[in-house]
Amino acid sequence: MPDIILPKTRYYGSKRKIIDKIWNIIVNEANLEFDSVLDVFGGSASFSYYAKLNQKQVLYNDIFQFNTIIGRKLIEQNTNELTYENAVKLFERLPEVNYLNHIAEYYNDIYFTDEENNQIDIYIQNVLALENENVKCSALYILFQSCLMKRPYNLFHRRNLNMRLNYKKGNFGNKQTWERSFQELFIRFIKELDKVCIDNGRINTAYNFSALNCHLGADLVYIDPPYFKKESSTSYHSKYHFLEGLVNYYDIPNNINFNKKNKEININASREFEDKTNFLNDLRILISNHIDSHIVISYRNNGIPSIEEISELLRSFNLFNVVEYNLGKYNYALNKNNEFNEEILLICKNLNKI
Structure with missing residues (x-):
């Protein structure tokens, strides 16, 4: 072993x-x-x-x-077939693609900054178009982990971007980690996948x-x-609905609960347990x-x-x-x-x- x-x-x-x-x-x-x-x-x-x-x-x-x-x-x-160089390329717009902006449009000032929302929009659409399942799973994995690390409490049950941006001192997070770019966090998770796969x-x-x-x-x-x-x-679905929404990116607009401040995405919500x-x-x-x-x-x-x-x-x-x-x-x-x-x-x- x-x-x-x-x-x-x-x-x-x-x-x-x-x-x-x-x-x-x-x-x-x-x-x-x-x-x-x-x-x-x-x-x-x-x-x-x-x-x-x-x-x-x-x-x-x-x-x-x-x-x-x-x-x-x-x-x-x-195995992990995704390299760091190819991962960061997924943030680049392809000229032949007409990109949607579901995160930037619906989740402004909720979880991530405007720049980060735009990055997520481009990245997730590029990833979902990949044909190599090994690379696709790796690309999604490092995005999920990075999104969690950049969130206060590592959750999505509250609309609390302001807590992250105005954080001074407390016991619920690490301001330095929150402000690291996706590209910087990707380095960590690519290296981790190379070891744990x-x-x-x-x-x-x-x-x-x-x-x-x-x-x-x-x-x-x-x-x-x-x-x-x-x-x-608070349900587990409410804690992680945003990540579930990313996997179902094109269905996000029709599944947002606008009555909740965190705009919970209802996809795969269940009453079981x-x-x-x-x-x-x-x-x-x-x-x-x-x-x-x-x-x-x-x-x-x-x-x-x-x-x-x-x-x-x-x-x-x-x-x-x-x-x-x-x-x-x-x-x-x-x-x-x-x-x-x-x-x-x-x-x-x-x-x-x-």
Whole structure:
């Protein structure tokens, strides 16, 4: 196995910093035996990528198309064919192309500066026209990562460009990083792709299903769903709608919610696992879809529903030996103030596979 180099991410709820602990519990403490992994809520691909490093066959899945592209780049593809020189050329206007300006027109003074909006408009249209899928996924990957790095909180749930431009001092971001050009950030992410795109000798795949419509099979199913806090009602879709809109660039104008200050793009919005009151029912259906697999669930001790409610649901199936592991205090990059947050791992060992 190559030296462990994990792709860096600004994704909300990413398990990158504790993935080694999670993997150790699954393999060494719970002693689960498995050759294939299905990552239902793939997100930043931290779990999928770690499984790939450990020579497992990986099936990455995510409801968002932009995340699926991240999965295709890191999990399905094994190389990076995009050079920095070719990446920055994608900012150049081609004389034969009649460019649209959806970002500059609709997102002025919301997320990025006028210059950055114009750059995004040109770049994304050039990228979507590429025929080489390897190059296209790389070009989209470095754009997504750069857009996240240039955002306060690394999110798109608020209209807060003014916060970035007028930032003086605080604990939620890095002004120096925000003001770096896309071209400068691309250098970092191209170098990163050159290191992390590896071949583990397996056929790994990335899919774009909603969680409840993902009927793929694997020995182990990893579930890292959205979790809710009492004081928060912001959906994951609202946090990342802008990136999902970029993948569907030509459909943006017809899918903007003008009633919201952040002009949320409604493409691929879903109620699955986005409703506190229906979460347990969604989870029950999801578990039922993978009843023949070992199941591992990552969750938080302060989430809604509670760990106790989730454990009770899992034990009701009578097919699993359910063990709860506490990974200790862990604060996500955007949640640094709650000293009582703890990461919980629920290991459901399938009794029929022992």
